[in-house]
Amino acid sequence: MDYLERHRTANGHGQVAPRRVATPWLALLAGPLSYGIAAPALLLDELARATGTGERAAAAGVTAFGWGIALGTPLLAALLARCGVRTALTASAALLAAGTILLVLVPTLPALVAGAAVQALGSAGLSVTAMKLADSPRRMGVVAASLAVVGATGPLTGALVADLLSWQAALALPLLAVAAVPAARRDATPPDAMPASFDPLGMALLAMLVTSAVLTPHRPLVAGPVTVALLVLLVVRTNVRPDGFLPAAVARNGRFLTACVLVFTVGLVNFTLLYAAPDLLREHAGWDSTRSGVVLLAPYLLGGLCSGFLIAASVRVPHRVTAAALLGGAVAAPLLAAVASAVPLLLAAMALASLAAATGQGVLALRATGVVPGSHKAEALGLFNLAYLLSVAFGPAIAVTLSHQTG
CATH class of the missing domain: 1.20.1250.20 (MFS general substrate transporter like domains)
Structure with a gap:
């Protein structure tokens, strides 16, 4: 043969x-x-x-x-x-x-x-x-x-x-x-x-929604209401065209939406701490930005490298346990950073946030695509990653706000 x-x-x-x-x-x-x-x-x-x-x-x-x-x-x-x-x-x-x-x-x-x-x-x-x-x-x-x-x-x-x-x-x-x-x-x-047809109106609504959501941390009084209005319009569009650009089989799936909320949360914590790190290290250790940048390699490399092993091992752990661990890490990391003044503890908080975000992105992506029909896997991945990437827009803005309040 x-x-x-x-x-x-x-x-x-x-x-x-x-x-x-x-x-x-x-x-x-x-x-x-x-x-x-x-x-x-x-x-x-x-x-x-x-x-x-x-x-x-x-x-x-x-x-x-x-x-x-x-x-x-x-x-x-x-x-x-x-x-x-x-x-x-x-x-x-x-x-x-x-x-x-x-x-x-x-x-x-x-x-x-x-x-x-x-x-x-x-x-x-x-x-x-x-x-x-x-x-x-x-x-x-x-x-x-x-x-x-x-x-x-x-x-x-x-x-x-x-x-x-x-x-x-x-x-x-x-x-x-x-x-x-x-x-x-x-x-x-x-x-x-x-697919049988294309939905240009649904695509346009989602594009405008993403744009207004990214601008919300910088222009909240203008972009915030616009984001809410566009979200409502997109929901209406999904009801009118359940097979459109935003498939109803994805948008109405509670387990998929839960995965998106959780990955946004762990990403938000990670990027907030990442952008707050130089100020925290300057305040508690007197380090300049260059030294902080070199030292921060350790916790973020540790989080990134370890996440690969944890994602592979997650298949043997019940999903609720994994989700609880990710959420626990996302809660513990900012609390530790808020109360700690010693550099090792600050670095530990940043490593924990990095580990939760990197692991969550992989584990929850598998979860998000596993609970929707196979024909919508690509759209689910796109929307899931969008939820994670929106945390990049909000995290730095929160860090700057907190810095100004404590400065």
């Missing part, structure tokens, strides 16, 4: 069983997204000089990247569900490359903002595709750990690349994910079926 005969599927139609994309390729496909968030952290002064603006204006590029991944996650997940893995990978890689080219070739603030946004759309598509292809707890653990580890090392890596090459090279780091696209395309299967 030849190779193909040994690998026929059991359905009797003579189809060859598809190969799985190797786990290291999935990690490379997803992980570099975190460079877009973390790599510019120590480069704002250099970006301000290069674009002839102030540091706050230069930080608009980071904000644009955050908006892009929040918006791109559900949009590219919908493309993934509609057209399959290969089309999603091609479109995402093209967006990532186009955004990166704009970033590195046109050193102006408008180009920085636009390039970061387009780059983020592509990064989001590659990341959500990697999570869809991660079809086991172990593989999902590797994907989640790659995102966390790259995020932990991103600021230092960005600074080193900028010193050795240029700030443009540091901003181009998310492009590394494109190296995994050929392997993922080669081993991907065609889409099972094309």
